[in-house]
Amino acid sequence: MSATLLIVEDDPGLQRQLRWAYDGQEVVVAGTRAEAIAAVRAHEPAVVTLDLGLPPDPDGTAEGLALLGDVLALKPDTKVIVASGHGDRAAALAAIAGGAWDFYQKPIDIDQLGLIVQRAFHVHALEAENRRLAAAAPASAGLITAAPEMLAVTRTVERVAGADIAVMLLGASGTGKELLARALHERSPRRDRPFVAINCAAIPETLLESELFGHEKGAFTGAVKTTPGKIEQAQGGTLFLDEIGDVPLALQVKLLRFLQERVIERVGARRAIAVDVRIVCATHQDVDSMVATGRFREDLYYRLAELVVRIPALAERGGDAVLLARHFLQRHARALGRNVTGFAPDALAAIDAWNWPGNVRELENRVKRAAIMADAKLATAADLDLAQGASGEEGAAAPINLRAAREATDRRAIGRALAQSDGNVAAAARLLGVSRPTLYDLLKAYGLG
Numbered sequence: 001m002s003a004t005l006l007i008v009e010d011d012p013g014l015q016r017q018l019r020w021a022y023d024g025q026e027v028v029v030a031g032t033r034a035e036a037i038a039a040v041r042a043h044e045p046a047v048v049t050l051d052l053g054l055p056p057d058p059d060g061t062a063e064g065l066a067l068l069g070d071v072l073a074l075k076p077d078t079k080v081i082v083a084s085g086h087g088d089r090a091a092a093l094a095a096i097a098g099g100a101w102d103f104y105q106k107p108i109d110i111d112q113l114g115l116i117v118q119r120a121f122h123v124h125a126l127e128a129e130n131r132r133l134a135a136a137a138p139a140s141a142g143l144i145t146a147a148p149e150m151l152a153v154t155r156t157v158e159r160v161a162g163a164d165i166a167v168m169l170l171g172a173s174g175t176g177k178e179l180l181a182r183a184l185h186e187r188s189p190r191r192d193r194p195f196v197a198i199n200c201a202a203i204p205e206t207l208l209e210s211e212l213f214g215h216e217k218g219a220f221t222g223a224v225k226t227t228p229g230k231i232e233q234a235q236g237g238t239l240f241l242d243e244i245g246d247v248p249l250a251l252q253v254k255l256l257r258f259l260q261e262r263v264i265e266r267v268g269a270r271r272a273i274a275v276d277v278r279i280v281c282a283t284h285q286d287v288d289s290m291v292a293t294g295r296f297r298e299d300l301y302y303r304l305a306e307l308v309v310r311i312p313a314l315a316e317r318g319g320d321a322v323l324l325a326r327h328f329l330q331r332h333a334r335a336l337g338r339n340v341t342g343f344a345p346d347a348l349a350a351i352d353a354w355n356w357p358g359n360v361r362e363l364e365n366r367v368k369r370a371a372i373m374a375d376a377k378l379a380t381a382a383d384l385d386l387a388q389g390a391s392g393e394e395g396a397a398a399p400i401n402l403r404a405a406r407e408a409t410d411r412r413a414i415g416r417a418l419a420q421s422d423g424n425v426a427a428a429a430r431l432l433g434v435s436r437p438t439l440y441d442l443l444k445a446y447g448l449g
Contacts, residue, residue, distance in 0.1 A: 318415020
């Protein structure tokens with residue numbers, strides 16, 4: 001990762017003053033657009049300070065704005081901080097719209113500019129680390145994550161994928177249950193056989209039995225041909241029963257018989273068919289409560305839940321929202337042919353603060369919206385439709401109890417620190433300003449270790 005600062009300034013006196021102000025940094029100076037482009041190619045600076053008034057138009061901003069576009073085209077992750085000596089706020093705003101990271105006005109306050117530059121280097125380093133983590137994330141069950149809570153889930157998935165046992169995934173809507181089910185299948189010996197998914201909540205009760213078990217021709221009005229069900233279609237592979245909690249009690253009995261005997265009978269048939277499938281199921285409901293109240297058969301539960309995996313909500317996965325947002329923006333911008341390369345600072349702050357009641361699904365939808373709505377290279381909080389709030393559902397999910405609020409804050413901070421330090425506890429402790437033993441104690445207390 002580059003730690004070079006490029007100063008683009010045509011005034012020799014200011015060049016010397018600015019160079020001395022950053023003696024702890026590798027500094028490169030350019031006085032013209034051509035020199036600056038050559039410096040970007042040669043040094044790949046992380047941060048650029050750019051005076052918009054450059055020759056041959058030192059009294060205007062056209063040359064500086066053109067150079068801004070050149071720099072971002074050559075190295076899109078560069079943090080460009082623009083300056084205008086003419087008090088022209090409109091030009092500064094035009095530069096921000098063109099992808100500049102921040103701006104300052106002349107005459108220069110060296111201390112103030114130094115803080116802006118330091119912050120730019122810090123953000124550049126964080127973004128580079130996030131990209132590295134995102135690139136490495138597919139090894140974790142196909143999920144992009146740096147949160148310890150979710151990494152624990154992916155390790156469990158990878159460990160049990162090869163074991164031919166039934167797995168129940170518990171988590172709120174939009175947390176990635178089907179993605180994890182597919183990961184279990186793709187890492188199992190059944191990977192070359194079918195993966196068949198059915199959403200039990202999306203099919204009317206009267207049709208669900210036929211969808212699962214199939215039917216014979218003439219079994220009911222409209223059954224014009226014999227049709228295999230989802231269980232039969234998954235022969236040799238994996239059957240994913242999403243929203244298993246919505247299966248009616250009468251059908252639960254038939255599903256239990258299949259799990260016990262590994263045979264099915266199509267609706268209207270008298271012949272049993274042997275089926276070899278692995279079962280993975282999921283629900284957002286409280287299955288323990290459903291079993292206790294008799295809404296879900298206990299014997300079926302134990303057949304389906306040989307291993308239970310609980311998936312944390314996105315709000316509980318510190319740092320993951322920004323990682324995922326960058327991934328989704330890159331994918332959707334490419335698919336939609338949009339020239340959006342990243343997020344403006346207000347968008348990153350909004351993503352980090354939002355409670356994400358709709359989890360990953362809501363995040364992807366908002367990012368796709370931003371890719372469409374953005375007028376500049378950097379999507380804003382307004383493009384995400386997050387400009388007015390700081391948390392989801394008017395704060396309904398925020399803890400009221402002070403101890404719970406403190407724990408939630410601690411969890412988020414620890415998650416972000418571990419994400420930034422690639423799981424290195426010593427480095428995370430330094431970021432958090434605590435000792436390593438203290439951080440270990442917190443990890444143990446919050447079940448994050």
